[in-house]
Amino acid sequence: MTAITEPGVYSLPDEVYHADPVPGGSLSASGAKTLLRAPALFQWEREHGRPPKREYDLGHAAHKLVLGVGAELAIVDAPDWRTKAARQQRDEAREAGRVPILAHEHEQVQAMAAALRRHPVASKLLDPDRGGQPEQSLFWRGEENVWLRARLDWLPNMDGPHRPIIADYKTCDSASLPSVRRAVANYGYYIQDAWYRSAVDNVLGAQAAFCFIFQERTPPYLVTVVQLSEEAQAAGRRAMSRAIEIYRDCTESGIWPGYVGDYEIPEIDLPPWTDRYEEYA
Amino acid sequence: MTSNEITTRDQQPAGAQESALVLWAYEARQAAQVAMSLAKTSFVPASLRGKPEDITAAILAGRELGLQPMATLRSMDVIQGTPALRAHAMRGLVQSHGHRVWLVEQSPTRVVMRGQRRSPGGGYEPEQEVVWTIDRAAQLGLTGKPEWKKQPQTMLTARATGEICRLIASDVLYAMPYAAEELDGDGPAAAVRTSGGRVTAAEIVGDPAPQPEAASDPVQPEAAEDAELDWPEPAQPGGEA
Numbered sequence: 360m361t362a363i364t365e366p367g368v369y370s371l372p373d374e375v376y377h378a379d380p381v382p383g384g385s386l387s388a389s390g391a392k393t394l395l396r397a398p399a400l401f402q403w404e405r406e407h408g409r410p411p412k413r414e415y416d417l418g419h420a421a422h423k424l425v426l427g428v429g430a431e432l433a434i435v436d437a438p439d440w441r442t443k444a445a446r447q448q449r450d451e452a453r454e455a456g457r458v459p460i461l462a463h464e465h466e467q468v469q470a471m472a473a474a475l476r477r478h479p480v481a482s483k484l485l486d487p488d489r490g491g492q493p494e495q496s497l498f499w500r501g502e503e504n505v506w507l508r509a510r511l512d513w514l515p516n517m518d519g520p521h522r523p524i525i526a527d528y529k530t531c532d533s534a535s536l537p538s539v540r541r542a543v544a545n546y547g548y549y550i551q552d553a554w555y556r557s558a559v560d561n562v563l564g565a566q567a568a569f570c571f572i573f574q575e576r577t578p579p580y581l582v583t584v585v586q587l588s589e590e591a592q593a594a595g596r597r598a599m600s601r602a603i604e605i606y607r608d609c610t611e612s613g614i615w616p617g618y619v620g621d622y623e624i625p626e627i628d629l630p631p632w633t634d635r636y637e638e639y640a
Numbered sequence: 641m642t643s644n645e646i647t648t649r650d651q652q653p654a655g656a657q658e659s660a661l662v663l664w665a666y667e668a669r670q671a672a673q674v675a676m677s678l679a680k681t682s683f684v685p686a687s688l689r690g691k692p693e694d695i696t697a698a699i700l701a702g703r704e705l706g707l708q709p710m711a712t713l714r715s716m717d718v719i720q721g722t723p724a725l726r727a728h729a730m731r732g733l734v735q736s737h738g739h740r741v742w743l744v745e746q747s748p749t750r751v752v753m754r755g756q757r758r759s760p761g762g763g764y765e766p767e768q769e770v771v772w773t774i775d776r777a778a779q780l781g782l783t784g785k786p787e788w789k790k791q792p793q794t795m796l797t798a799r800a801t802g803e804i805c806r807l808i809a810s811d812v813l814y815a816m817p818y819a820a821e822e823l824d825g826d827g828p829a830a831a832v833r834t835s836g837g838r839v840t841a842a843e844i845v846g847d848p849a850p851q852p853e854a855a856s857d858p859v860q861p862e863a864a865e866d867a868e869l870d871w872p873e874p875a876q877p878g879g880e881a
Contacts (some may be wrong), residue, residue, distance in 0.1 A: 383798075479841070480844050483845055485843060501781075502780070524839055568839045593722060
């Protein structure tokens with residue numbers, strides 16, 4: 360069992376990173392996002408693990424082909440997961456630490472990787488010749504002396520001729536700017552932005568830039584590369600601080616509340632759009 | 641939304657509230673015009689330069705605090721997206737409302753400040769004291785930051801100023817409760833420094849990519865550099881600065 364007790368950059372298998380190798384616990388960006396929804400959800404996921412989701416498998420397979428790292432794929436030769444045999448193969452693959460994927464999905468993911476390699480900017484951002492390492496885990500002590508961790512899809516080279524740019528790859532239904540903007544808000548990608556920049560700053564003493572690479576899961580697998588505005592970055596830093604504070608308080612008290620405290624009875628108002636009905640009443 | 645819509649929705653005739661809003665909107669437009677002509681001048685701090693919208697907002701926020709536009713621009717900084725008063729401006733503002741703030745002790749390892757809120761009926765409420773030590777700053781992980789290494793005494797004083805001002809006169813500071821120095825690359829919300837401007841495709845595709853120009857760097861606030869020590873040498877302990 361690997362135990363991380365010193366800040367630094369580590370090459371760890373997925374499962375070691377996700378099981379949190381810091382004795383006493385550490386907080387990741389995705390943990391922070393869950394914690395901000397409700398501490399009880401974070402605590403539950405920490406004890407029980409995250410339920411596997413099909414979209415994660417597809418995203419994971421795309422990562423594997425694009426970045427060349429991550430858990431091995433297990434290609435299941437079936438049209439879908441409806442037959443018992445297919446489901447059994449899927450469960451066995453997960454059991455063995457591999458990522459199950461249907462044959463036609465595997466073709467789809469290969470086409471996605473090819474499309475990504477054709478994109479001039481995205482391909483460069485993830486180009487090993489540019490210097491950098493895929494899937495690196497960073498550990499450090501953040502505010503409040505809390506241990507934090509981050510797993511970067513792509514850790515850029517800090518000493519090269521280029522400004523270091525952290526790149527994070529996401530698969531999505533739509534890579535249009537309005538959709539990407541919604542995704543950044545809904546899935547808390549702005550928190551991830553702050554988290555990873557902080558990781559690189561604290562562990563490597565460098566100020567890196569950050570780009571998200573979004574790719575659609577359907578042909579022609581369009582790619583959109585974006586960076587967050589100064590305001591969005593600041594919102595990420597504020598959310599990060601808040602999450603660390605909540606984590607510290609809950610760890611100290613041993614109490615992980617749900618959406619509201621058990622002894623609180625908040626008064627709620629109608630949502631703002633109901634005003635419109637009053638107007639015509 | 642126009643003022644007419646507001647009136648219809650609330651089913652009330654144009655009243656005092658609306659005219660205040662209209663007046664404010666008028667002033668905001670005037671401020672925006674002024675901001676356009678100021679945006680490129682050196683009277684504007686680097687964090688606001690070339691950003692007339694931010695200057696407009698700063699002027700309007702300063703007005704709520706009772707500051708003249710040019711005084712606002714000398715007193716304010718936008719630190720990583722958050723507008724903040726500089727510590728000296730915060731102290732001045734609180735003192736201008738009749739509250740007392742003074743320095744008791746000042747060294748690179750320890751700063752003590754006291755303050756007293758003026759009572760509504762005249763006289764003063766009991767003294768409050770704040771102590772900022774280098775240990776406290778180290779505990780928050782601040783002392784590793786360049787500005788703290790360069791001028792620990794100034795940074796401790798700025799922290800103490802922010803804290804004592806919030807303690808005795810938070811009502812004065814509603815619009816801007818934190819001193820720029822508290823947010824400036826050393827505060828809790830600022831554990832991350834940004835990387836020097838937007839990423840461009842040319843930078844990524846070109847080989848080797850051009851480094852971003854220092855001059856176009858919008859994220860290194862100047863406040864830290866010019867957070868000059870504007871405190872007099874400590875007077876007698878307890879004496880008013």
